[in-house]
Amino acid sequence: MKKLINEPEAVVDEMLEGMVAAHPELRRLEGTEVVVRDDAPVEGKVGLVSGGGSGHEPTHAGYIGDGMLDGAAAGEVFTSPTADQLSEMIQACDGGDGVFCVVKNYEGDVMNFETAVEMAEMEADTDVEYVVVDDDVAVEDSLYTSGRRGVCGTIFVHKVAGAMAASGGDIAEIKRVAEKTNERVGTMGMALTSCVTPDKGEPTFDLGEDEIELGIGIHGEPGTERTEIMSADEITEHLTEAVLEDLDLESGSEVATIVNGMGGTPLMELYVVNRRLQELLDDRGLDTWDAWVGDYMTSLDMMGCSITVLELDDELKDLLAAPAETPGLTVTE
Amino acid sequence: MKKLINEPEAVVDEMLEGMVAAHPELRRLEGTEVVVRDDAPVEGKVGLVSGGGSGHEPTHAGYIGDGMLDGAAAGEVFTSPTADQLSEMIQACDGGDGVFCVVKNYEGDVMNFETAVEMAEMEADTDVEYVVVDDDVAVEDSLYTSGRRGVCGTIFVHKVAGAMAASGGDIAEIKRVAEKTNERVGTMGMALTSCVTPDKGEPTFDLGEDEIELGIGIHGEPGTERTEIMSADEITEHLTEAVLEDLDLESGSEVATIVNGMGGTPLMELYVVNRRLQELLDDRGLDTWDAWVGDYMTSLDMMGCSITVLELDDELKDLLAAPAETPGLTVTE
Amino acid sequence: MDRETQSEAIHEAVEAMADRLAEEKEHLTDLDSAIGDADHGANMNRGFQAALERLEETDGDPAELVKTAGVALVSEVGGAAGPLYGGSLMKASQELEDGITAETTVAFAERYLETVEERGKASVGDKTMVDAITPAVHTYKKAVEVDDHDPLEALGKAVDAAERGVAFTTPIRAKKGRASYLGWRSVGHQDPGATSTLYLLEELLAVATE
Amino acid sequence: MDRETQSEAIHEAVEAMADRLAEEKEHLTDLDSAIGDADHGANMNRGFQAALERLEETDGDPAELVKTAGVALVSEVGGAAGPLYGGSLMKASQELEDGITAETTVAFAERYLETVEERGKASVGDKTMVDAITPAVHTYKKAVEVDDHDPLEALGKAVDAAERGVAFTTPIRAKKGRASYLGWRSVGHQDPGATSTLYLLEELLAVATE
Ligand SMILES: Nc1ncnc2c1ncn2[C@@H]1O[C@H](COP(=O)(O)OP(=O)(O)O)[C@@H](O)[C@H]1O
Ligand SMILES: Nc1ncnc2c1ncn2[C@@H]1O[C@H](COP(=O)(O)OP(=O)(O)O)[C@@H](O)[C@H]1O
Ligand SMILES: [Mg+2]
Ligand SMILES: [Mg+2]
Ligand SMILES: [Mg+2]
Ligand SMILES: [Mg+2]
Structure with missing residues (x-):
């Protein structure tokens, strides 16, 4: 498979270089794969950080900026960043009021963040708390799984927690709204094709010419069900139903939605999906207060999409509407 | 080939529905594939419009909003919009000060816009002028071609002309800066894979497993040269050299750049390209004032990228830095 | 042939053309993928379906009918082919205001070619497409005006001429249209627009012969 | 075996492990593509190359060397395997502070298993990987403490036990790790982390046998 890369081993490093070259308001911590605001640590606010495997761009560093993240650590492609780098990031983003981490629920991410929090507390006496996001309704949360995965709903958590941090909220306040967001958000994804990692250079999984994978993860982990290809409307119905069943919203509720592209799907098709999604929400008496359409949490070059629905209240609306200025998301007043 | 669509014939219509559902500040002119600002026509400023085939999202309607376009017409996939719809759009965006059109240099686009301008002048006495953008340095501008194509440099023209219109410039002023931008901008693209149109459902052109196409257009028109796959650095060098040769800039010049994704290439790889692009510009003593990286002018699901370089002066810097708020591009003060 | 019969013939011709383009849709798109953007088949098919629908709701003079078909093409085809096919039919339809005669059809053909150019x-x-239209129009004019052939016979010769025009597009380098971006690589491919022009002429001949 | 010889043995073992993982990189990645995210081979290979490099710059006690290797794995592997392999080596290395003996290696093994769990x-x-580690550790402990076998012989039995643990992962459903997302579809696939654990034990045995 052809890719616009040099050596596969260098791709994360070179991507980060290209990223800070494009965005002078970002800075890389020397000798690491950690990117922070150029003016980090920002005094007078809690530092907000995130991180995870690479290959999900603009996640994670693309959400650094006013109103969102202070730092983001990039692991190898689809591999959690290491604990030592996470700890460096946490310390670099502590302006004196502590640091809050947004972690996606993967064992690698959780274990490395846990280790990093211990290290930062030990080494620099930093006050650290975190939320573990698990919005993927495709995975049953049971004794038989590692729990639901963190996927595109994480972007809403970044936005909400970022706005709370920017407005001067303390760690406890940030944790409260981050957890609230996580409780009220659900996501379900699907793939038309597999992603191709730079290292392997071939599809991670094989899908037949007429097959799709429902409940796909964002790492090319196989999904929960493989079916025949369906129309965009049918796919949208399937995903939306799964999410709404999980959220169990009352008619009249206000929601924010994301139709998220997995990286290889053209924007044209995401709008086709959004059209049906909004019809379905409307049919159920749900009121869409904001609808995002685009590539927010990708899986390299995978073709497919995910649908995210977040149940709002006045506080979440205020936090989503608060200004943010980052490479991957801008909200103006 | 699998796509997230329903009937191929319905894809443009359904995309536009999904788009206005996501962006309430956009409105569709009934019975057409034209999208305008919800508050169009805006009084007290020249209307700025664009249009062309679909399949280049976020181009064209994605650039409607404060500081950029007032309207955009969507043709069928890769097919120019028809003259009657272009004329309706022009009339709907005339707030009394006339309308300026940004046209890409394809015979279909130019002929349909020409016809539309005649129609709008006849039917509504609208004052209309236009610029024909032809930034693609891959095409020789000679007796033997239809002239250079309009590609990603068009986004800079939208931004510059949009800022001039927003600041109250008259049609002549807008035309002047649009033409200045067009004269100073160059783009060159390449493809790793062909796009797949909804209608055909198969690659428009065949590329071998180890081949790439240089000088590709944004409609899957074959490019100017087919070569063996190269590294991202080599590809970047090739594209950058072609553009810089065409622009012939003096050392010390300030530039704005775009590394544009063709739709199927992950953002990760675009940043890898940007890294090398900025090194090359730096080597030649060129000073990058602003660097954009992302999907601005796509070709459905094609994998590949283009590189755009614009030579700046103070006026262009002011116009690029002026605020804009659109689904596809936001610039804050 | 009275006006009514003429109008009926035009209805029939457009119907035959629409059917033919539906059949040839994929072939035309394949030709356009090789040197263009793979939409000529879809464009022409969409356009002639629309023309057919509009004509089914339209009565009138031959000139009016042809103009209506042209307007339908301009508003439905888009791309390069839309204004070329549609705009030229609209303009050339003016030559048919006195009905369809040997004389008016020659004027129509000349005006059509002129407008496309x-x-x-x-x-x-x-x-x-000019490479298909030119030999057809020249041959038709010569056959009617110089050789005094009847229009049907002349049309048969024009179709043969167009066919040679289409064949001629293959070995030459494109100077206009998207194919021109290919430079020398355009040599060896048949032009889609010339090809669709030939199909339309063939259907016209078939309906005229009935 | 004096401390110096012990330290040399550890150097050799890590070198053999690094070589083996480089060889098996693709196989491990293939196992991980079937039920995970296709990176276990790259992760382990990267980690052990780094461990090897750091050990080449390190002299010291067996305990220090094992800890250094663990730190290298924590900082280079990432993912789930990084903290599991690296963190457990770091913790368990404390049991080797009095050098490598039958007694300390049993304690090391138990501590390693405990930390992973x-x-x-x-x-x-x-x-x-717990399914490979558990039978290996249990068998080793029993052989040394109950049957009074010498450590080398016990290690041989432990490797056989790990092999059966790896085979055992295939027919069962995953409850932890990315494979758990697959539900019943995880049945029939061998676990990558258990497999890499077996490789490491095999190399340890080979070096110890020399
Ligand atoms: N400038 C031109 N003059 C005459 N005919 C042209 C010109 N440009 C294109 N054509 C004709 O139009 C055909 C392409 O039509 P079509 O594919 O529908 O439009 P587009 O090129 O906009 O996709 C070409 O094969 C050619 O015959
Ligand atoms: N919670 C866990 N407890 C024990 N071992 C685990 C756990 N999660 C994953 N593993 C082991 O880690 C292996 C995967 O490692 P690797 O692919 O490097 O990490 P990742 O899953 O983060 O991509 C699995 O095959 C399994 O043996
Ligand atoms: Mg991983
Ligand atoms: Mg076209
Ligand atoms: Mg075409
Ligand atoms: Mg893995």
């Missing part, structure tokens, strides 16, 4: 800024040898 | 919140039967 003007809008497209194209000349013969540029590897476009 | 704790960090990973995993038990035997979850289709993870």
Whole structure:
């Protein structure tokens, strides 16, 4: 498979270089794969950080900026960043009021963040708390799984927690709204094709010419069900139903939605999906207060999409509407 | 080939529905594939419009909003919009000060816009002028071609002309800066894979497993040269050299750049390209004032990228830095 | 042939053309993928379906009917082919205001060719539809005006001429249209617009022969 | 065996492990593509190359060397395997502070298993590396403490036990790790982390046998 890369081993490093070259308001911590605001640590606010495997761009560093993240650590492609780098990031983003981490629920991410929090507390006496996001309704949360995965709903958590941090909220306040967001958000994804990692250079999984994978993860982990290809409307119905069943919203509720592209799907098709999604929400008496359409949490070059629905209240609306200025998301007043 | 669509014939219509559902500040002119600002026509400023085939999202309607376009017409996939719809759009965006059109240099686009301008002048006495953008340095501008194509440099023209219109410039002023931008901008693209149109459902052109196409257009028109796959650095060098040769800039010049994704290439790889692009510009003593990286002018699901370089002066810097708020591009003060 | 019969013939011709383009849709798109953007089949098919629908709701003079078909093409085809096919039919339809005669059809044909050349800024040898239209129009005019053949016979010769025009597009380099971006690589491919022009002429002949 | 010889043996073992993982990189990645995210081979290879490099710059006690290797794995592997392999080596290295003896290696092995279970919140039967580690550690302890076998012989039995643990992962459903997302579809696939554990034990045995 052809890719616009040099050596596969260098791709994360070179991507980060290209990223800070494009965005002078970002800075890389020397000798690491950690990117922070150029003016980090920002005094007078809690530092907000995130991180995870690479290959999900603009996640994670693309959400650094006013109103969102202070730092983001990039692991190898689809591999959690290491604990030592996470700890460096946490310390670099502590302006004196502590640091809050947004972690996606993967064992690698959780274990490395846990280790990093211990290290930062030990080494620099930093006050650290975190939320573990698990919005993927495709995975049953049971004794038989590692729990639901963190996927595109994480972007809403970044936005909400970022706005709370920017407005001067303390760690406890940030944790409260981050957890609230996580409780009220659900996501379900699907793939038309597999992603191709730079290292392997071939599809991670094989899908037949007429097959799709429902409940796909964002790492090319196989999904929960493989079916025949369906129309965009049918796919949208399937995903939306799964999410709404999980959220169990009352008619009249206000929601924010994301139709998220997995990286290889053209924007044209995401709008086709959004059209049906909004019809379905409307049919159920749900009121869409904001609808995002685009590539927010990708899986390299995978073709497919995910649908995210977040149940709002006045506080979440205020936090989503608060200004943010980052490479991957801008909200103006 | 699998796509997230329903009937191929319905894809443009359904995309536009999904788009206005996501962006309430956009409105569709009934019975057409034209999208305008919800508050169009805006009084007290020249209307700025664009249009062309679909399949280049976020181009064209994605650039409607404060500081950029007032309207955009969507043709069928890769097919120019028809003259009657272009004329309706022009009339709907005339707030009394006339309308300026940004046209890409394809015979279909130019002929349909020409016809539309005649129609709008006849039917509504609208004052209309236009610029024909032809930034693609891959095409020789000679007796033997239809002239250079309009590609990603068009986004800079939208931004510059949009800022001039927003600041109250008259049609002549807008035309002047649009033409200045067009004269100073160059783009060159390449493809790793062909796009797949909804209608055909198969690659428009065949590329071998180890081949790439240089000088590709944004409609899957074959490019100017087919070569063996190269590294991202080599590809970047090739594209950058072609553009810089065409622009012939003096050392010390300030530039704005775009590394544009063709739709199927992950953002990760675009940043890898940007890294090398900025090194090359730096080597030649060129000073990058602003660097954009992302999907601005796509070709459905094609994998590949283009590189755009614009030579700046103070006026262009002011116009690029002026605020804009659109689904596809936001610039804050 | 009275006006009514003429109008009926036009209805029939457009119907035959629409059917033919539906059949040839994929072939035309394949030709356009090789040197263009793979939409000529879809464009022409969409356009003639629309023309057919509009004509089914329209009564009138031959000139009016042809103009209606042209307007339908302009508003439905888009791309380069839309204004070229549609705009030229609209303009040339004016020559049929006195009905369909040997004389008016020659004027119609000449006006059609002229309009395509003007809008497209194209000349013969540029590897476009002009290469099919030119020999057809020249042959038709000569057959009617110089050789005094009857229009049906002349039309048969024009179709043969167009066929040679289409064949001629293959070995030459494109100067207009998207194919021109290919430079020398355009040599060896048949032009889609010339090909669709030939199909339309063939259907016209078939309906006229009945 | 004096401390110096012990330290040399550790150097050799890590070198053999690094070589083996480089060889098996693709195989491990293939196992991980079937039920995970296709990176286990790259992760382990990268980690052990780094461990090897750091050890080449390090002299010291066996305990220090093992700890250094663990730190290298924590900082280079990432993912789930990084903290599990690296963190457990770091913790368990404390048991080697009095050098390598039959007694200390049993304590090391038990501590290693314990740490993996704790960090990973995993038990035997979850289709993870724990399924390879558990039978190996149990067998080793029994052979040394109950049967009074010498450590080398005990290690041989432990490797056989790990092999059966790896085979056991195939027919069961995953409860931990990315494979758990697959539900019943995880049945029939061998666990990558259990497999890499076996490779490491095989290399340890080979070096110890020399
Ligand atoms: N400038 C021109 N003059 C005459 N004919 C042209 C010109 N440009 C294109 N054509 C004709 O139009 C055909 C392409 O039509 P079509 O594919 O529908 O439009 P587009 O090129 O916009 O996709 C070409 O094969 C050629 O015959
Ligand atoms: N919670 C856990 N407890 C024990 N072992 C685990 C756990 N999660 C994963 N593993 C082991 O880690 C292996 C995967 O490692 P690797 O692919 O490097 O990490 P990742 O899953 O983060 O991509 C699995 O095959 C399994 O043996
Ligand atoms: Mg991983
Ligand atoms: Mg076209
Ligand atoms: Mg075409
Ligand atoms: Mg893995």
